[in-house]
Amino acid sequence: VLHVSRNGLGECLNDEPEISLYKDRDVLPGVVYDAEQQCHMFRPNSTLCEFGKENICEMLLCQVSPTNCETKEEPAADGTKCGENKWCYRKKCVQAGQRPEAINGGWGKWGDFTECSRSCGGGVQIATRQCDNPVPQHRGRYCIGERKKIKICNVDPCPPGSPSFREIQCRDHNDKPFQGKLHQWKAYFKQ
Structure with a gap:
């Protein structure tokens, strides 16, 4: 939608x-x-x-x-x-009889780009904007166009021996209980 x-x-x-x-x-x-x-x-x-x-x-x-x-x-x-x-x-x-006219939505300013999701090996930065200038009212139309901009960042390869992105993602879940216990998550690479 x-x-x-x-x-x-x-x-x-x-x-x-x-x-x-x-x-x-x-x-x-x-x-x-x-x-x-x-x-x-x-x-x-x-x-x-x-x-x-x-x-x-x-x-x-x-x-x-x-x-x-x-x-x-x-x-x-x-x-x-x-x-x-x-x-x-x-x-x-x-x-009586008065009904405010429809106000179509307009895009607000773009927000700043987020920090890069990765320090090396290719990440993304995201900027968003809201349909709030003005907010659509009284059956007015919602804004047309993109709400998010995405750009690629830090594309240089990671130094040799650095953990892969998949390993980092797994490690980030080590401190989150799963089925009541903490686990040491490891990346799985099919060979």
Whole structure:
């Protein structure tokens, strides 16, 4: 999936389906199910808690008994009324009908290359960047392109008698218990 999205081959994943099973797919769920109905889904016979109504877009509180309000630590559904001519959208109370536009992601700066993975015999250095300038929001597209750069380093042969890379990898596991015991790991070379 990452390969597809990195190379711009997954644009079709952003396409809206041509055939919809729902007639009003653009209607937000909070318009269809008001806060009271959302509380009924939370627990039958519960109602919207009077305490906490002002923060309904951040957390829906439902009264489950005369003296007890509970929450699932979730906001009211997008489209839930939160004031006069206002509704909840992405945990904020905004003017009814308003939906922020999609923001496509952009690449941040490349980080520094890591230290070379080997001191001799050929290693690699890796630099990465994040899709955070800006972060995609509101159904915006993820960044297209490479997230990692790799370059080869320290390609000179190791001095004679130096342990091979495979031997070093094995030795690095000598201090890690396996099946409750420490082992001396040795590289295996088929002859």
